[in-house]
Amino acid sequence: xxxxxxxxxxxxxxxxxxxxxxxxxxxxxxxxxxxxxxxxxxxxxxxxxxxxxxxxxxxxxxxxxxxxxxxxxxxxxxxxxxxxxxxxxxxxxxxxxxxxxxxxxxxxxxxxxxxxxxxxxxxxxxxxxxxxxxxxxxxxxxxxxxxxxxxxxxxxxxxxxxxxxxxxxxxxxxxxxxxxxxxxxxxxxxxxxxxxxxxxxxxxxxxxxxxxxxxxxxxxxxxxxxxxxxxxxxxxxxxxxxxxxxxxxxxxxxxxxxxx
Amino acid sequence: xxxxxxxxxxxxxxxxxxxxxxxxxxxxxxxxxxxxxxxxxxxxxxxxxxxxxxxxxxxxxxxxxxxxxxxxxxxxxxxxxxxxxxxxxxxxxxxxxxxxxxxxxxxxxxxxxxxxxxxxxxxxxxxxxxxxxxxxxxxxxxxxxxxxxxxxxxxxxxxxxxxxxxxxxxxxxxxxxxxxxxxxxxxxxxxxxxxxxxxxxxxxxxxxxxxxxxxxxxxxxxxxxxxxxxxxxxxxxxxxxxxxxxxxxxxxxxxxxxxxxxxxxxxxxxxxxxxxxxxxxxxxxxxxxxxxxxxxxxxxxxx
Amino acid sequence: xxxxxxxxxxxxxxxxxxxxxxxxxxxxxxxxxxxxxxxxxxxxxxxxxxxxxxxxxxxxxxxxxxxxxxxxxxxxxxxxxxxxxxxxxxxxxxxxxxxxxxxxxxxxxxxxxxxxxxxxxxxxxxxxxxxxxxxxxxxxxxxxxxxxxxxxxxxxxxxxxxxxxxxxxxxxxxxxxxxxxxxxxxxxxxxxxxxxxxxxxxxxxxxxxxxxxxxxxxxxxxxxxxxxxxxxxxxxxxxxxxxxxxxxxxxxxxxxxxxxxxxxxxxxxxxxxxxxxxxxxxxxxxxxxxxxxxxxxxxxxxxxxxxxx
Ligand SMILES: Nc1ncnc2c1ncn2[C@@H]1O[C@H](COP(=O)(O)OP(=O)(O)OP(=O)(O)O)[C@@H](O)[C@H]1O
Ligand SMILES: [Mg+2]
Numbered sequence: 001x002x003x004x005x006x007x008x009x010x011x012x013x014x015x016x017x018x019x020x021x022x023x024x025x026x027x028x029x030x031x032x033x034x035x036x037x038x039x040x041x042x043x044x045x046x047x048x049x050x051x052x053x054x055x056x057x058x059x060x061x062x063x064x065x066x067x068x069x070x071x072x073x074x075x076x077x078x079x080x081x082x083x084x085x086x087x088x089x090x091x092x093x094x095x096x097x098x099x100x101x102x103x104x105x106x107x108x109x110x111x112x113x114x115x116x117x118x119x120x121x122x123x124x125x126x127x128x129x130x131x132x133x134x135x136x137x138x139x140x141x142x143x144x145x146x147x148x149x150x151x152x153x154x155x156x157x158x159x160x161x162x163x164x165x166x167x168x169x170x171x172x173x174x175x176x177x178x179x180x181x182x183x184x185x186x187x188x189x190x191x192x193x194x195x196x197x198x199x200x201x202x203x204x205x206x207x208x209x210x211x212x213x214x215x216x217x218x219x220x221x222x223x224x225x226x227x228x229x230x231x232x233x234x235x236x237x238x239x240x241x242x243x244x245x246x247x248x249x250x251x252x253x254x255x256x257x258x259x260x
Numbered sequence: 261x262x263x264x265x266x267x268x269x270x271x272x273x274x275x276x277x278x279x280x281x282x283x284x285x286x287x288x289x290x291x292x293x294x295x296x297x298x299x300x301x302x303x304x305x306x307x308x309x310x311x312x313x314x315x316x317x318x319x320x321x322x323x324x325x326x327x328x329x330x331x332x333x334x335x336x337x338x339x340x341x342x343x344x345x346x347x348x349x350x351x352x353x354x355x356x357x358x359x360x361x362x363x364x365x366x367x368x369x370x371x372x373x374x375x376x377x378x379x380x381x382x383x384x385x386x387x388x389x390x391x392x393x394x395x396x397x398x399x400x401x402x403x404x405x406x407x408x409x410x411x412x413x414x415x416x417x418x419x420x421x422x423x424x425x426x427x428x429x430x431x432x433x434x435x436x437x438x439x440x441x442x443x444x445x446x447x448x449x450x451x452x453x454x455x456x457x458x459x460x461x462x463x464x465x466x467x468x469x470x471x472x473x474x475x476x477x478x479x480x481x482x483x484x485x486x487x488x489x490x491x492x493x494x495x496x497x498x499x500x501x502x503x504x505x506x507x508x509x510x511x512x513x514x515x516x517x518x519x520x521x522x523x524x525x526x527x528x529x530x531x532x533x534x535x536x537x538x539x540x541x542x543x544x545x546x547x548x549x550x551x552x553x554x555x556x557x558x559x560x561x562x563x
Numbered sequence: 564x565x566x567x568x569x570x571x572x573x574x575x576x577x578x579x580x581x582x583x584x585x586x587x588x589x590x591x592x593x594x595x596x597x598x599x600x601x602x603x604x605x606x607x608x609x610x611x612x613x614x615x616x617x618x619x620x621x622x623x624x625x626x627x628x629x630x631x632x633x634x635x636x637x638x639x640x641x642x643x644x645x646x647x648x649x650x651x652x653x654x655x656x657x658x659x660x661x662x663x664x665x666x667x668x669x670x671x672x673x674x675x676x677x678x679x680x681x682x683x684x685x686x687x688x689x690x691x692x693x694x695x696x697x698x699x700x701x702x703x704x705x706x707x708x709x710x711x712x713x714x715x716x717x718x719x720x721x722x723x724x725x726x727x728x729x730x731x732x733x734x735x736x737x738x739x740x741x742x743x744x745x746x747x748x749x750x751x752x753x754x755x756x757x758x759x760x761x762x763x764x765x766x767x768x769x770x771x772x773x774x775x776x777x778x779x780x781x782x783x784x785x786x787x788x789x790x791x792x793x794x795x796x797x798x799x800x801x802x803x804x805x806x807x808x809x810x811x812x813x814x815x816x817x818x819x820x821x822x823x824x825x826x827x828x829x830x831x832x833x834x835x836x837x838x839x840x841x842x843x844x845x846x847x848x849x850x851x852x853x854x855x856x857x858x859x860x861x862x863x864x865x866x867x868x869x870x871x872x
Pocket of ligand 1: 020
């Protein structure tokens with residue numbers, strides 16, 4: 001494929017008087033691992049919601065694989081190959097770990113209502129194939145042993161990883177991770193860093209990572225974009241971004257002001 | 261032309277009653293975010309309270325006098341305020357912070373309980389009763405229009421109660437606390453507002469208004485029965501949604517508007533049979549085209 | 564063949580037919596109650612698809628039942644004299660299918676405009692739709708207006724009722740217990756997350772309404788040919804509440820629990836006949852106490868499968 005996988009062109013969204021994302025230009029290539037950082041309330045999650053069709057931009061355009069995504073619903077975008085996790089974990093609370101992933105695999109299942117009712121051979125084979133796929137995915141992430149447990153009963157870190165598995169089960173081209181390391185301890189964070197790299201290589205996809213933990217972000221991202229008050233204030237390699245005075249200002253601005 | 265104004269007056273009269281009941285729905289929704297399904301039955305109890313109080317009051321004050329009527333009204337409002345607070349205490353308070361639908365089903369249960377208990381032979385019996393005339397009745401003719409005392413009383417009482425409610429909500433300490441709880445319950449609690457007291461007060465206030473509505477309704481239609489709150493209550497709820505649920509001026513506006521729409525639509529030959537369906541038709545149209553109601557604000561879900 | 568579901572369906576239908584063939588040995592009153600139970604099982608299980616599995620809390624199920632009942636009955640009344648007696652079962656089946664389909668259309672008409680609504684708002688609006696449907700029948704002369712339809716042939720028997728009940732259970736259970744069907748529950752649990760996983764919430768919600776309404780319509784048809792009389796008052800909002808209570812009592816989204824609840828709540832009022840005056844008071848108290856003490860249903864144990872009401 002030629003050209004970037006995801007492209008934001010001068011994207012703006014307003015909620016009442018608040019401009020949560022302001023004229024952001026941004027793109028990401030087919031196999032890139034890009035970080036999106038910024039202080040609290042900078043608009044990172046809102047960018048995810050725009051890209052996944054939860055919100056429609058007030059102005060500007062978003063293109064996925066060259067195709068404008070205006071007016072496409074979340075589920076249509078998922079079909080095109082955008083998957084995500086949520087900052088405030090949104091697993092399916094009444095389902096088992098296994099079923100949480102099974103729901104996501106459904107996207108590529110050819111069997112609909114009629115097959116589910118007729119229960120013919122094709123359907124039963126399809127269901128077995130789905131089961132194998134789900135178990136394979138769960139095993140890769142060491143979650144197989146929890147398959148029958150209720151998703152919300154898992155430890156916090158495992159819930160975050162289950163959300164990643166569930167997103168991967170839709171076979172995305174672009175994976176959006178919203179603060180996957182939140183609430184994890186240092187060992188878990190190291191494991192997560194390796195996991196993200198592994199995912200990118202194994203599944204050959206692009207990853208956009210929102211994360212507050214700088215060690216995680218700086219450690220794995222090839223490129224980083226920085227948002228502040230909805231405006232993109234910097235973009236470049238981790239080293240370049242780290243040295244950018246505007247970024248330092250954005251992160252430390254308040255504290256510096258207090259000190260002076 | 262005069263027929264138009266006559267219909268308008270009739271519509272506003274019933275609409276004013278809807279408005280009084282709608283205020284109770286809207287206040288409770290504003291604070292607890294749930295639909296108090298039993299509110300229509302408090303309206304019915306208000307009418308019955310008036311029915312039983314009237315002979316008692318007549319022992320001290322002359323029958324069919326404004327003073328007697330006013331005393332009946334105030335006493336019925338007080339009784340229903342207590343009933344409303346009791347319902348909240350017994351049925352809804354234990355369910356605070358439970359899913360909204362649990363509370364809704366409970367409210368439906370409370371509503372059915374009141375209706376069936378009242379229909380029982382040992383209580384009010386199911387048959388309709390004739391409501392006593394509380395005030396001297398006269399018809400006034402203004403040009404081609406007929407306006408009767410009851411209608412005037414409806415307008416005057418509703419206006420007075422609306423003004424009183426506005427003063428309570430805007431100018432008093434309790435009212436400020438009510439608004440605070442409605443805006444953010446947790447923050448209000450942290451500021452030292454006694455949430456339970458405020459919720460109790462809200463139910464009392466709403467129920468008192470419903471009782472007033474019940475008596476005004478009974479004065480205008482002369483007949484009361486234990487199921488009179490079902491349709492009227494639902495319509496008042498529609499009025500609250502029409503105005504924007506949780507919004508006090510909205511409830512008043514929605515009530516008046518619904519009364520007028522219903523009366524005019526009822527006057528159209530083909531539609532008159534569908535009178536009871538009209539309110540729901542209105543409800544569905546609003547929710548389709550302006551889900552937040554006329555004066556309400558739409559909220560988007562944060563993801 | 565690992566096809567337990569199909570075997571269940573055939574076994575249940577066979578059993579229903581056998582019992583029906585022996586029906587002359589049974590007490591007529593009990594047989595009548597057994598048919599009432601079957602009809603309520605259909606209503607409760609079909610509503611469970613909408614309310615329990617998909618989470619679109621609807622309070623208008625009686626409206627769909629009314630559409631099916633009136634359609635089936637009117638169809639039979641129009642054709643009854645025209646065709647030879649052997650065609651009766653055909654008219655009946657065609658009538659039930661027609662009634663179910665009309666109810667499904669009504670389900671579509673309710674499901675689409677209410678897509679955006681949630682929780683108690685949705686409940687009240689569906690209640691409104693149910694009432695509108697009732698008012699329409701109450702004012703249409705062709706359907707007997709306020710008096711209703713009388714002289715409907717007595718075609719419903721044990722076999723038909725319980726075969727339809729088995730079919731309803733089969734359809735709802737098979738639908739939900741498949742990879743496709745987990746989508747209903749996903750929509751119930753979290754619409755935003757479901758959308759992000761490629762599930763189309765709109766489609767699932769409408770499907771639930773249409774299928775649920777279809778079976779409610781079939782139940783209405785069975786009811787019409789069982790009671791031989793239809794009046795609009797029988798489909799008021801109280802009937803919807805009855806069905807909702809069955810679903811809640813059984814535990815939202817629990818098929819077996821809902822069936823047990825439907826059986827219990829049909830038999831209980833019969834058993835309470837002696838206390839006619841207090842029956843409904845007790846019933847309403849039961850609702851309140853149930854919601855205060857066990858809102859997740861009587862037959863729900865274990866945390867994993869609990870659905871919030
Ligand atoms: N649906 C909404 N309605 C109104 N305001 C919103 C909405 N969604 C987000 N906002 C506002 O937009 C701004 C950006 O929010 P966003 O959640 O995107 O920040 P963020 O960068 O993800 O912050 P954090 O690091 O805390 O997650 C915030 O001020 C937030 O309150
Ligand atoms: Mg965020």
